[in-house]
Amino acid sequence: MTIVNLSKQHPELYQDVVALNKNADQALIRAGLDPLLGELVKIRVSQLNGCAFCLRMHVRDATARGETADRLAVVAAWWESQYFTEQEQAALALAEDVTRLPVPEPRGWDNGSLNEEQVSAISWLAIVMNTWNRLAIRSHYPVAP
Template sequence: MTTDTMTARVTLKKVTPDVSAAMRALNAATVSAATSAGLDASLLELVRIRASQINGCAYCLDLHTREARAAGETEQRIYTLNAWSEAPFYTERERAALALTEAVTLVHDGRVPDPVYQQASEVFSEAEVAALIWAATVINAYNRIAIATRMTP
């Protein structure tokens, strides 16, 4: 079955502005919680990019790779993010955040395994873990919105 992936669909901001506003508010609250917990913008962008890679969301990949660069992220780390577990360019904290992001994104593949959660809780505070879970959850929702409505970069 072939589909036309370039034909735009419903514009949610226009048709359901209240729900779209609520989603933006959730995202803003997530960013605020992450900032309050001490997570840096670059790590949040790595989380967003990794979830978007898994979900195949071109719109979010385009947006968040640009945001990552603006936050000081290097091209090398952005390009190798898809293979972060094999690349030497990521810190222990980043690896824990990326593993948690993958588990949340692929929750249907066995939930969030205890070792993944344990690894995150060993290198992040409880507030940081909460913010990372929210960040992964929100970007997954945005990925689904962008893919379902065929938003283009």
């Protein structure tokens, strides 16, 4: 199988994704959500997609923003811990819904802690993160110690 670095093959498309990412991050802030919550969403989406490159990047980014090792250790099983606020739980569940595209059913994330603007911002952030994961995985971005 031929491995192609998609960002180098079509750099203009890569720059479009960079711009989309920037806009999604700004929408999160305009919606009144903490950028650290955005990092948690990016981590969870990357866990679901199995993207080592993005996981390493966003765990480092979250740590730089003050996230604790304990909370990072349990993001993959956030629903079983008491580390996350109601709003963080809603955002993580929503990001999972966006990533997995489930058959419509009652929304477990819809606990009233996110307003419409925040639901939109988290949804866009998860969509963008799914794009980055697919780009990194398909391009086989290196992840070495």
